[in-house]
Amino acid sequence: MADYPFQNIEQKWQSFWESNKTFRTPENVDTSKPKYYVLDMFPYPSGIGLHVGHPLGYIATDIVSRYKRMMGFNVLHPMGFDAFGLPAEQFAVEHGVHPRVTTENNIDNMLRQLKAIGLSYDWDRKLATTDVDYYKWTQWIFLKLFNSWYDTDQDMARPIEELIPRLETTHEGWADLNASQREEVLAGYRLAFLAEVPVNWCPQLGTVLANEEVTNEGRSERGNYPVFKRPLKQWMLRITSYADRLEADLDGVNWPEPVKMMQRNWVGRSEGAHVDFDVDGLEEKLRVFTTRPDTLFGATYMVLAPEHELVDSITQAQFRTAVDAYRKVAAGKTDIDRMSESKVKTGVFTGGYALNPATNTQIPIWIADYVLAGYGTGAIMAVPGGDERDWDFAEVYDLPIIRTVQPAEGFEGKAYTGDGAAINSGFLDGLEINEAKATMIAWLQENGHGEGTVNYKLRDWLFSRQRYWGEPFPILRGEDGSVRAVDAKDLPVMLPPMEDFRPTATDDPNAPPRPPLSRAPESWRIVEIDGKRFERELNTMPQWAGSCWYYLRFIDNQNEATFADPEKEKYWMGPLGVDLYIGGVEHAVLHLLYARFWHKVLFDLGYVTTVEPFGRLFNQGYIQAYAYRDERGIAVEATETVDQDGRPAMEVQDQPGRKFFYKGEPVTQEYGKMGKSLKNAVSPDEVNERYGCDTLRLYEMYMGPLDASKPWNTRDIVGVNRFLRRVWRNFVGEDSDAILVSDERPTDTQMRLLHKTIVRVTNDMERMSFNTAIAALIEFIAEFVALESIPRGVAEPFVLMLAPLAPHMAEELWQRMGHPETLAYAPWPISEDKWLVEDTIKLVVQVNGKVRSTIHVASDATKDDILAASKSDENVARFIEGQTIRREIYVPNRLVNIVVG
């Protein structure tokens, strides 16, 4: 046997696990045992397959799963595919291949790649969001949303039927309304409802585009067609009803603080006031939201978002040309561009004036793109003295600035946002901010100029997509425009078979959108109920829908009667939800907020038992790699990018002085998250073939801490591969192929090393510090390199500790050591205190905080002994000689610091 035969061994154990169903979690587990639900954020089955960034999280959850099994837990560790989505549909549009075909091929390929890493998933629970018996339940949940409303009295969602008797008393004239009028009222309460919202509309593609698909110039990535912001009637989900709970319940979950912070900021609760301004020549009042009503005396001008609905009526004739031009430019920019393009604020005067109700003075009304239509009321009162953006704007356009808060002493900045007493503010003068706010709100309410209110940054969730490859809505529309839900018993609403997946293109930006499903056969589109004709909803759900609840389906994926059996749900989700959820921090707000929202709706309606879905969240870092963008700002394939000499970029990207080209066009190099967005993926297959998957697993974990981002570097892989081969040589005879484990008693030194290692590795497993766990195992085996054989008493615990990390080799060695059973459920080694006590301890001795010596003392030495020993040390003595000892600090087991001077 020349070397570690990883191909044979890995193949052997992967087949063993598969045919023995080693990792099958039974439908009915022994519920007296503790459970552990370990979940990965499931992948999108992309055409290029897995890249080495995916397994980073999957290997980590696999290690945790294997470790927990050895610790005696019932482990639920499933995997699936988030398989609806844009790329399969675009491929279908371009090549005429049905998205289901592409998707299934991609899933097969990724499944092969996942299995080749030896991940211990219960594959019998595999699912894809595109499975009909999965999306049936996605539609079922949508019906629950449609048929529910948010009862602010009970602070929970309730079935819509409970609302109707209430409306009879609370809604004036309810009794006189006809059916469609009543439906209109109910729509204002439903958690799923229709509304007009602005979107990136590309008429030539006949579709709405993601911001990502829009170039810097406001054109489409595909085809380079113009893109317009225009309002479109869309399905929305009333996530804003849950704003307070989404924020408050973060206190109860074990999540990374930064993610909680991002969610809190995303919900963006802020207390403040609505203030209504009279506008010259306008019936309506102009309403703004402000978090600082106390600064009203300093409001010297107003700014509307260019899209604000009152811009037309406020704008005076001589300013109209400038205003229209400005609005047109703003419409072509994304929100991010509007805020980041430059620090210089732009805007135009409308010619209109409003009356500041506090000062009774006329203040000019401007429009500027630093005010966004989607936040607050889309209009602000500008207080340059107290807001940096307003100050900048006022400086550019020479608008008056009044301070309303006394700046702290020595303050030399521009806008002052700190604490202080009110000044220049009439009846508020002298009050601190909080008091001034309350006083102003009371004044506004008394005088009919506004009221105190809470505002959220969170917007309702836009839930329609003009696409084919998504869940169809279980919704029908009558010829009179009425909306009707499909009966739950008629689910699923299957995607109709189609050959052409293109939306209908047009040159007219104002033509109504014709989504792909408008091409579906009439037999699908048209439904007749009680003699009335209905057309099915032609939009589909966003990809988020399927990922909002998949963790629940894994619990009971075969159930045909319900999405998951309540008893099973209670066991696996209780008491705090999924025990460990690992995925990238890029999902910090969207996916994780949407899933929490759905979960809370299901909780309110009594379908799940926990308030939160994911008790513990962990973000793995990114594997990063170089990426390239063309002049339009669109990422191009890194693998097809070359340098000026025609060499592949992948080989020369870290050398200085390279210029890069893609299909002859110059591109810019950047560095970032590996993945489909930056088109810079590296496949794990190569590593698997060359070194084996135990090496891949070990390398990905050894690269650094799990939550840190780090660059992929093929060169470093040999390090952990050498470790594995060294282990193999230590355990298996080079010529004899015999196991080299002896039944001799381990030496005391070996036992101490073993137990120290058990403590280190167990600790590292608990805190998911796998890189240092591997380092401990490397150090351990280094002590045995010179030996002919390893005593069984230390060899077996070592193999067990290796098992979660490099399971194939560990299983093989375990079997060769005489164990017929898999080690997947063998108990994890336990350290014994008697091997952890040391006779002597090493202490560092510092003088004035600088290390001057190390001393060895008996582990039971007293502080006095230790200080005496420190001071008598030759080098220490040199530094304290002739000086007064001012302080003596002794940190047990660590150091002594003698302060002199």
Next chain:
RNA sequence: GCCGGGAUGGCGGAAUAGGUAGACGCAACGGACUUAAAAUCCGUUGAGCUUAAUGCUCGUGCGGGUUCGAGUCCCGCUCUCGGUACCA
């Protein structure tokens, strides 16, 4: 712009609660084994200084601060990465 991370030798990283900065690995260099190469094993490796020691000085992105003691805490920056609501 806004919200959230990160920055430690030539490289990836370690330092778990404020207590020896650089564990472990890569690369590099030197040596052993070998006809040779691969593989393997042993050793050196943050920078600098000197009287060469059980020595000294500097050193964790930059500038300040707190502390007996700071990679770690505080204040102010720089660069960089993630998100920014239709990529997921």
